[in-house]
Amino acid sequence: MSSDNTYILGHTATEMVRLTDQDRLITMGMDGLVPELPDLAGINRVLDVACGPGGWALDLAQKYQHLQVQGIDVDGGMIDYATAQAKAGGLDNATFRVMNALEPLDFPDNTFDLVNARFLAGFVPRNGWSQVIMELRRILRPGGIIRWTEQEWTGTSSSFEQVEAYTFQAMRRAGQLLAADERHTGITPLMRRFLSDAGFINVREVAHALDFSAGTGVQRAYAQDLWIGTVLLQPFHLALGVATQQELDDLQQHVQEELLSDDFYAVWFLLTALGTKP
Amino acid sequence: MTRLFQMDLYEIGEGRVLPELADELADTHRVLDLWCGRGEWVMATAQAHPDMQVEGIDTNAGFIEAARRQARLASLDNASFRVLDPLHASSIPDGSFDLVNARFVVDFIPLDSWSQLVREGLRLLRPGGILRLTEGDSPITTSPATERLSALLAQALWLAQRNLCPPTSSGQNLLITPKLGRSLRDAGCLDIHQMAFVTNFSAGMPAHTAVFQNLAAVYQDSTPFLLEREVTTAEEVASLQAQMLEDAQAASFNAVGFYLTVEGKKP
Numbered sequence: 001m002s003s004d005n006t007y008i009l010g011h012t013a014t015e016m017v018r019l020t021d022q023d024r025l026i027t028m029g030m031d032g033l034v035p036e037l038p039d040l041a042g043i044n045r046v047l048d049v050a051c052g053p054g055g056w057a058l059d060l061a062q063k064y065q066h067l068q069v070q071g072i073d074v075d076g077g078m079i080d081y082a083t084a085q086a087k088a089g090g091l092d093n094a095t096f097r098v099m100n101a102l103e104p105l106d107f108p109d110n111t112f113d114l115v116n117a118r119f120l121a122g123f124v125p126r127n128g129w130s131q132v133i134m135e136l137r138r139i140l141r142p143g144g145i146i147r148w149t150e151q152e153w154t155g156t157s158s159s160f161e162q163v164e165a166y167t168f169q170a171m172r173r174a175g176q177l178l179a180a181d182e183r184h185t186g187i188t189p190l191m192r193r194f195l196s197d198a199g200f201i202n203v204r205e206v207a208h209a210l211d212f213s214a215g216t217g218v219q220r221a222y223a224q225d226l227w228i229g230t231v232l233l234q235p236f237h238l239a240l241g242v243a244t245q246q247e248l249d250d251l252q253q254h255v256q257e258e259l260l261s262d263d264f265y266a267v268w269f270l271l272t273a274l275g276t277k278p
Numbered sequence: 279m280t281r282l283f284q285m286d287l288y289e290i291g292e293g294r295v296l297p298e299l300a301d302e303l304a305d306t307h308r309v310l311d312l313w314c315g316r317g318e319w320v321m322a323t324a325q326a327h328p329d330m331q332v333e334g335i336d337t338n339a340g341f342i343e344a345a346r347r348q349a350r351l352a353s354l355d356n357a358s359f360r361v362l363d364p365l366h367a368s369s370i371p372d373g374s375f376d377l378v379n380a381r382f383v384v385d386f387i388p389l390d391s392w393s394q395l396v397r398e399g400l401r402l403l404r405p406g407g408i409l410r411l412t413e414g415d416s417p418i419t420t421s422p423a424t425e426r427l428s429a430l431l432a433q434a435l436w437l438a439q440r441n442l443c444p445p446t447s448s449g450q451n452l453l454i455t456p457k458l459g460r461s462l463r464d465a466g467c468l469d470i471h472q473m474a475f476v477t478n479f480s481a482g483m484p485a486h487t488a489v490f491q492n493l494a495a496v497y498q499d500s501t502p503f504l505l506e507r508e509v510t511t512a513e514e515v516a517s518l519q520a521q522m523l524e525d526a527q528a529a530s531f532n533a534v535g536f537y538l539t540v541e542g543k544k545p
Contacts, residue, residue, distance in 0.1 A: 152536065154452075154455060154456055156453060178420075179418075180422035186418070189420055189480065189533050192483075193532050205476050205478055205534070206476070208474050209472050209473070209536075211456070211459050213457070215460060265453075265456035267455045269474060269536040271476055271534065
């Protein structure tokens with residue numbers, strides 16, 4: 001892990017694969033890549049912030065060949081992978097660069113028509129949000145749109161709830177938690193506020209619910225996503241001292257059993273906030 | 279027992295009901311609302327769709343009286359109300375309705391009676407009619423006192439086994455929405471859809487007053503329940519409630535509530 005990578009799931013090939021699968025699950029669950037802007041009218045240049053292995057950006061470039069899609073991520077391994085995927089798919093309208101969204105971005109003012117960002121809460125420090133959002137505003141053209149998505153999970157696995165509690169405790173110790181307690185990341189109530197405070201107008205919020213309960217047909221795919229995520233969070237939990245290796249290993253076993261049980265129910269709420277740069 | 283958070287109160291007040299139905303509206307004339315309370319949803323629906331006959335039933339005679347009065351004042355001829363237990367509504371013939379609605383009712387129904395609610399709802403529908411259920415989990419706010427009250431209520435409901443999900447979880451969260459879809463699948467409904475909604479009731483937002491007042495009332499009404507389940511003390515809950523009201527006055531108060539509507543058709 002490079003020292004400036006604050007992403008709590010770290011840098012591994014496994015995370016790259018997990019994020020690639022997760023991109024697909026979310027696009028399917030949201031019923032599209034940009035369901036709130038069905039015709040993408042007036043949009044040519046698109047930035048995907050913290051793009052990971054580039055799943056969303058590549059799918060967008062594939063589907064809308066007139067777009068120029070740029071992905072950025074702090075992780076060079078992710079960017080190499082995304083770049084190779086674009087080449088392999090013959091997508092010369094998708095490009096990727098290593099860039100840290102917590103720092104000033106190497107783009108001129110007014111560059112993009114649409115800036116997409118998903119799941120920033122995994123790496124933005126609690127006092128860093130307004131700087132991140134202001135920087136995204138700077139590189140949008142007037143009339144350009146920010147589209148930002150975060151999540152809240154609710155489900156019947158007590159082991160996974162415990163994993164989340166450890167994660168939130170560790171995030172608090174790392175200065176990355178906004179919530180008043182350890183049941184949520186605390187980001188969803190603040191998204192509209194952050195966009196308004198950064199000067200965005202026409203701010204609106206759209207919710208999606210992804211049901212991956214037993215009997216839905218996607219239970220196994222999501223269970224794998226969450227289970228691998230749980231394994232990859234272990235170093236973060238250990239580094240911040242919220243649990244011992246033994247506790248995490250025991251929990252791991254239960255997480256898998258519970259997520260795959262016939263009695264498992266879960267809804268993943270996604271909140272997408274959109275705003276226009278005046 | 280108290281009705282839990284009605285996250286859609288602002289939308290209802292603005293007359294935005296049944297936002298997801300488009301094509302089906304032409305075939306939807308007879309509508310029933312279960313546990314209609316004081317009739318807010320029934321009246322908003324009757325007003326927005328003058329061609330519909332909208333009926334509300336509830337066990338609470340005081341609510342039904344208040345709803346009738348309101349409907350008369352608003353001259354709504356297509357809204358009607360009667361005192362009836364939705365779990366025992368055998369006086370209503372089978373197949374009487376095109377749409378049966380129930381919103382934020384989980385706390386009126388013991389966990390093991392939820393399938394009975396779905397069965398009874400389906401009995402009241404004509405074939406092809408729509409059963410529409412709406413529930414939410416706890417809202418998420420930036421007020422520590424509000425979050426603490428939410429956690430206490432979740433814990434008390436969990437101890438009382440009044441979540442919609444079996445008590446396998448830790449009791450930290452309400453866990454109402456995850457099982458809604460499954461309850462319609464298990465009952466054999468067709469064309470099941472789920473739609474997520476969010477209400478932002480931060481300071482300064484149009485929904486702030488209606489949704490926050492409801493939230494405060496829920497916590498007020500649930501005090502005896504919290505004490506009975508021994509999850510808190512009278513002193514703590516009084517101080518949290520006072521703090522919550524103060525927090526909500528601050529310009530920095532931010533809050534969202536997610537809720538889920540699930541619809542399925544009777545085969």
